[in-house]
Amino acid sequence: MAFNKRVKIKTILDTHPIGTEVTLMGWVRTKRGNKNVSFIALNDGSIITNYQVVADPNLISEEILKKCTTGACLKVTGNVVESQGAGQSSELNATAIEVLGEADPEKYPLQPKKHSMEFLRENAHLRMRTNTFSAVFRVRHALAFAVHKYFNDKGFFYIHTPIITASDAEGAGETFKVTTLDLKNPPRTTEGAIDYKQDFFERETNLTVSGQLEGELAAMALADIYTFGPTFR
Known part of the structure; x- marks a missing residue:
């Protein structure tokens, strides 16, 4: 299976390589058509927009x-041609299709219809394939990238x-305990403590409530630093 010739949908939409043979890889969002032609909306994650693949049954x-x-x-695999339909400037006339992974239409939960947030929460492993979550995480990426770029341009160092x-920092540090011991039957000291x-x-540990203490240590060595955690409260 050759992956080296793969082209991303975003690249095609940016460059419009009309007349070029390309290979796309992605998952089917929708399929429609009749006995004469099938139209497949393909998405590969490179852009929120789907790309139309035209498949001739012949x-x-x-x-x-x-x-x-x-x-x-x-x-x-197919040829990029100018689209005759509305909504896209080009489309792919497929010459070969290989199914890398099947999806049972009776069981696959994200069928082309409106889904509630509660339903998507129950299918969290697939919800990023929806337009809503795809858009949310693209925005989050852009915001995080902008913040990191700002601090980097100002000469700050990002500290993990x-x-x-085992540090309590600002209090309530024992809220989320981390242990490999069996808390239903933990080993005891001679005094009766765990x-x-x-x-x-080899000590009592928890999920951190603050990176402040480590941030202060880093600042004493690297001067301008910043950190985003994560922290748990």
């Missing part, structure tokens, strides 16, 4: 097209403070 077997259901993962720590010497870190 070139692509009926067996393959039946497997091109919503959620299926495809490798499509510990997530697991024997954390037998724990992985």
